[in-house]
Amino acid sequence: MRSKHPPPAELDPRIGKLERHVQALMQELHQARYEQRRESLRDPLTGLANRLALVSAFIQAQDAMKYGASPPALLLLNLDGFKALKNSAGYAAADQTLVTVAMRIRSAVRENDVVARLGGDEFAILLPATAQGKATAVGNRILAALEQSIDLGNNSIRCRASLGLRIAEPHHSAEDLLQEADMAMEESKSEGRNKLKVFDPDMLHARQLQRQIVGELREAIRSDQLVLYYQPIVELATGRIEGSEALVRWNHPVHGIIMPDQFVPVAEATGLIAELGRWVLRAAVGQLRRWRLNESTARHKFSMQINVSAADLQSLEFVDDVREVLAGAGLPPESLVLELTESAIIHNNELDRYTLASLQRLGVGLDIDDFGAGYSSMGYLRKLPVGRVKVDKQFVQELGRDPEQLGFIAAIQRVIRSCGLEGVWEGIETAEQAEALRSIGCTSGQGYYFGRPLPEPEFTAQLARQSVWPAS
Numbered sequence: 424m425r426s427k428h429p430p431p432a433e434l435d436p437r438i439g440k441l442e443r444h445v446q447a448l449m450q451e452l453h454q455a456r457y458e459q460r461r462e463s464l465r466d467p468l469t470g471l472a473n474r475l476a477l478v479s480a481f482i483q484a485q486d487a488m489k490y491g492a493s494p495p496a497l498l499l500l501n502l503d504g505f506k507a508l509k510n511s512a513g514y515a516a517a518d519q520t521l522v523t524v525a526m527r528i529r530s531a532v533r534e535n536d537v538v539a540r541l542g543g544d545e546f547a548i549l550l551p552a553t554a555q556g557k558a559t560a561v562g563n564r565i566l567a568a569l570e571q572s573i574d575l576g577n578n579s580i581r582c583r584a585s586l587g588l589r590i591a592e593p594h595h596s597a598e599d600l601l602q603e604a605d606m607a608m609e610e611s612k613s614e615g616r617n618k619l620k621v622f623d624p625d626m627l628h629a630r631q632l633q634r635q636i637v638g639e640l641r642e643a644i645r646s647d648q649l650v651l652y653y654q655p656i657v658e659l660a661t662g663r664i665e666g667s668e669a670l671v672r673w674n675h676p677v678h679g680i681i682m683p684d685q686f687v688p689v690a691e692a693t694g695l696i697a698e699l700g701r702w703v704l705r706a707a708v709g710q711l712r713r714w715r716l717n718e719s720t721a722r723h724k725f726s727m728q729i730n731v732s733a734a735d736l737q738s739l740e741f742v743d744d745v746r747e748v749l750a751g752a753g754l755p756p757e758s759l760v761l762e763l764t765e766s767a768i769i770h771n772n773e774l775d776r777y778t779l780a781s782l783q784r785l786g787v788g789l790d791i792d793d794f795g796a797g798y799s800s801m802g803y804l805r806k807l808p809v810g811r812v813k814v815d816k817q818f819v820q821e822l823g824r825d826p827e828q829l830g831f832i833a834a835i836q837r838v839i840r841s842c843g844l845e846g847v848w849e850g851i852e853t854a855e856q857a858e859a860l861r862s863i864g865c866t867s868g869q870g871y872y873f874g875r876p877l878p879e880p881e882f883t884a885q886l887a888r889q890s891v892w893p894a895s
């Protein structure tokens with residue numbers, strides 16, 4: 424008769440073998456689970472921790488605070504100009520840069536500090552149990568580690584970063600901490616990059632204020648609280664008006680007239696700029712139509728110039744909007760000129776090129792705005808389908824202060840012409856400046872001397888009254 428109990432392993436060699444096999448399998452399974460867990464906490468490109476691992480390290484550090492440990496600090500790091508690098512050098516080079524940056528950050532911190540990549544070019548470093556002075560020193564060490572150029576095979580680049588620092592408070596959730604470190608990081612970006620900024624509660628107030636402005640601005644666009652002022656662009660030799668630049672203002676029910684530098688950047692940062700841009704386009708083109716139809720102003724044949732922001736070039740609907748608005752007003756495309764700043768077109772990515780080429784095909788004018796204020800790469804002057812170059816006012820404003828300035832302006836003028844383009848000189852405030860520019864053959868200008876930006880009724884009255892600018 425067979426026993427109910429299985430024989431001990433040593434008695435049956437087959438069972439012993441089976442047991443060992445099962446054991447080995449179990450171990451493999453454990454190992455695989457462990458690997459899987461580790462992988463789920465890791466950023467595959469750089470091998471750093473990911474967001475999940477960062478959050479879990481934060482929870483641990485915060486737990487330790489309950490037992491008397493110092494609070495953890497979070498450093499949030501964003502690379503400066505990474506998007507431009509990706510567009511110009513390609514994805515492989517961008518990935519290689521991220522891997523190098525990851526290694527440099529890792530080597531600038533201690534073993535038990537958690538370095539994570541949160542996605543894109545955003546990194547976070549959690550320093551458990553620390554103090555502000557120490558965390559600042561670590562942040563500066565990271566900035567120093569990124570100073571060295573990165574070798575990408577056939578070229579080498581400099582990839583600096585902006586850093587935000589926030590020491591955790593006991594009531595903080597991981598989300599709070601990330602958000603406040605992000606505010607500090609954004610501030611360091613807007614202050615010229617390659618910097619470390621420590622979170623300050625004022626930043627929270629600024630953010631709340633911005634939120635309030637965004638809400639009000641959205642309403643302002645819908646309820647026509649925006650108004651356009653117009654400033655003439657004139658032919659220097661004759662004073663004839665060649666164009667009117669539409670400059671937006673916000674007629675706020677409580678605060679009165681608000682200038683564009685107070686709300687255009689907010690609109691750009693929050694995506695409201697597309698709506699604002701559409702409003703400006705419609706209003707300006709509608710106004711030009713009225714001037715062309717009105718008996719007292721119709722003899723002036725000039726174009727409307729509007730300011731276009733970088734976001735508009737990135738929008739696929741923008742070209743259609745322009746085409747529709749012009750067709751709706753029955754105006755030829757060349758009656759509209761779009762002003763683009765260098766920083767708006769310098770990205771030079773596929774979408775920009777597509778939009779610029781489509782606008783050119785449509786036949787609207789394209790001017791570069793604020794030339795000389797930013798990057799001023801002469802190379803792209805020749806490559807872009809632009810008509811005129813508006814030279815930033817700083818150059819004219821130096822006239823009269825520096826005897827060499829007129830020679831300098833003449834040199835800029837030669838460069839612009841050698842690219843087959845024409846210059847428009849901004850910021851002409853005096854008769855002497857206008858005369859000096861005329862004397863070296865500059866053809867067009869704009870500035871307070873010829874006229875300040877005026878609300879529509881006053882601009883219309885000027886047009887009706889005089890045939891040339893300025894009034895003599």
Ligand code: C2E
Nearest residue numbers: 670671682683684687703730731732850851852870871876
């Ligand atoms: P911008 O395009 O360079 O416009 C010229 C600015 O210089 C205007 O300021 C104008 O009032 C000022 N200006 C004109 N002549 C002179 C002068 O002789 N001397 C001096 N010191 N300044 C002069 P504003 O109206 O405050 O506009 C500031 C900026 O806001 C504009 O600079 C433009 O970048 C932006 N902006 C204005 N309207 C719009 C808009 O409708 N859409 C967008 N995206 N941006 C706009």
Ligand code: CA
Nearest residue numbers: 668730762792
């Ligand atoms: Ca402009």
Ligand code: CA
Nearest residue numbers: 792793813849
């Ligand atoms: Ca300008």
